[in-house]
Amino acid sequence: MSSADTRPRRRADAERSIARIVSAARDCLSRDPDATVDDIAKAASVGRMTVYGHFRTRPELVEAALAEALRAGEQTLAGVDLGGDARQAMSRLLASSWSLVAESAALLSAAQRVLPEGRLRELHTGAADRVELLIVRGQSDGVFRTDLPVTWLVNAVQYVLHGAAEEIRLGRLDAAAASGIVTATVQSILAVPDPVGQVRSGT
Amino acid sequence: MSSADTRPRRRADAERSIARIVSAARDCLSRDPDATVDDIAKAASVGRMTVYGHFRTRPELVEAALAEALRAGEQTLAGVDLGGDARQAMSRLLASSWSLVAESAALLSAAQRVLPEGRLRELHTGAADRVELLIVRGQSDGVFRTDLPVTWLVNAVQYVLHGAAEEIRLGRLDAAAASGIVTATVQSILAVPDPVGQVRSGT
DNA sequence: AATAACTCGTATCCTCTTGTACGACTTACA
DNA sequence: TGTAAGTCGTACAAGAGGATACGAGTTATT
Structure with a gap:
């Protein structure tokens, strides 16, 4: 059992x-x-x-759907090599699972409204946490930025994925090109900001 | 009249x-x-x-709320100097109106479900369009990336703002620090990607 | 083949939300 | 101060969606 x-x-x-x-x-x-x-x-x-x-009940069904999506997500995650350069690892991760993660995110927001507060975190632990670990590793390796809170970075990535899924649904983004676009965007968010061209360099 | x-x-x-x-x-x-x-x-x-x-009717109320939010948004937008360096202009824009834009985005999605298809675009023209213009200008000035579709960039920024608002609501992001964090994130998304450190530089 | 498990339609109840009707009370304004 | 305008509670009709009850038909499994 x-x-x-x-x-x-x-x-x-x-x-x-x-x-x-x-x-x-x-x-x-x-x-x-x-x-x-x-x-x-x-x-x-x-x-x-x-x-x-x-x-x-309906909530029970929603929870089952979410649980299965998360299970599928974790399985995919487990099959990705997260070693080596954190940036490359992140690219591999996104390439193989970004749409799935995005779908899970949508489901998550669906569940948020019908499941009790704690139940979500309980189920969701592990999925996003592993992404967070990768980001943290990238930070300590010096390839990801450290000027923003890790929590924010993780969630910002989530929101971008969610947005990309939405754009595809609305027909404003080509599904085939999405993977590359998402990867490029996420890399930009996580990369160490260029101190030269950021806000300086007026005239 | x-x-x-x-x-x-x-x-x-x-x-x-x-x-x-x-x-x-x-x-x-x-x-x-x-x-x-x-x-x-x-x-x-x-x-x-x-x-x-x-x-x-309720839709009529939703439309009124959206219209007012957009009006407020446009007014704020009008008060911001969008000239000079596009990056600085974007920073100024976000500093003075990011939360308002985020709120409008949430309202927008609320309206999407109750208003007829065309009505939305009709009301929304001008608000996000001006942001798009700024981005395009930044692109032609060479300070914003051109490797991703403008539509995507505009929407990615939108989703990040929306996400930041959500994070604040959930208490996972400090409201005071949000402005700076949002600005930094958006700048990273729009900046011309660094060809060196992006994905290369293995070992 | 017999039986327990499963499917699934219909009917019913409950709750929530939208929208209307009516009417009494209060308040701005000329 | 008189009156039209506005407020707002109660009550009510209509529709949608969740959930239960019942029962007849179907199918997997032994």
Whole structure:
């Protein structure tokens, strides 16, 4: 009873239904944090009652969707080599997972409104924390800026990713080019600011 | 009949009520895009019916709130010297209006869901457009990067401002220090990337 | 094949929010 | 000071969404 077989008996098709529902929930909630249970059911090609058969309340469903997204995020994160130059590591990280992180961020804001305060931090620990560690390492290696709070840097990156996802949804940003653009933007945010050209150099 | 006295007769206290309601709407909607008419009324220390006395529907109220926020934004913008070095101009702009711009952005997303498609662009023209012009000028002056689409840069700045406002709301960012942090972050996003330290320089 | 598990439609209840109607009270303003 | 304008509470209709109950049909598993 470590993590699998939460319940002793469950039929295979039920398992499949649950998977479809959670997946649909991720899709719907990422697009619209206010997605209805009925919307999600329809997206999963499943009756609304089936959803309630597996998730007692809507918040419970939202939490399940978020948990799965975070799990997927952590798995992807685990597959990325975070060693070597912190900047390159960050680029690798973004290249392989930025859209996923962005999606999780949208889900996160969806969950923020229906889950109790502490529950979020509880679930979210580890995902963003590992990004923070990478940034901190980059700082102590002297390749990332130290003039701004780490908390801010982490969140600023989050917001940029979220924004990029939104821009794509609105058709204002090419999905194919997004990865490069996001990476360039994030690198600029994290890089040690150039003391010469920043605000000085009037005339 | 240029812009004032839209209607010939209105009592002074009604004018005051309207001002209070619109102001409350800005506050509430900036914090929660789904704020109820009742919430707004309570925040304005006014009966819900009074609100409906001045605004037929909730969307109408949202539009009024947005319009006023944009008006305030444009006024502030007009008072800022956008000449000289584009970077310095941007810093001046952010120093005097970043929180206001951030608030407008939140309101904008609130309005996005209740106003018809075209109405938004119609109202919003001018506010963000002037920022875009400044960025473009900075680009042609060679002090802002040109390797990323202008649309993206404008929106990335928007998202960062929005994020900063959110961080303050959540108590994760000191309001006093925010201005400097925001400015530094935006400057980094817009600055011409350093070709040396960006991704190269492995070992 | 038998059975327990699962699916899923319908009907129902509850709550919240928007918007309207009415009417009494208060206040600005001429 | 009289009157129109404005305030605002209560009540009400309508619609949406969450959640429960019930029950008949379907399917996986033994």
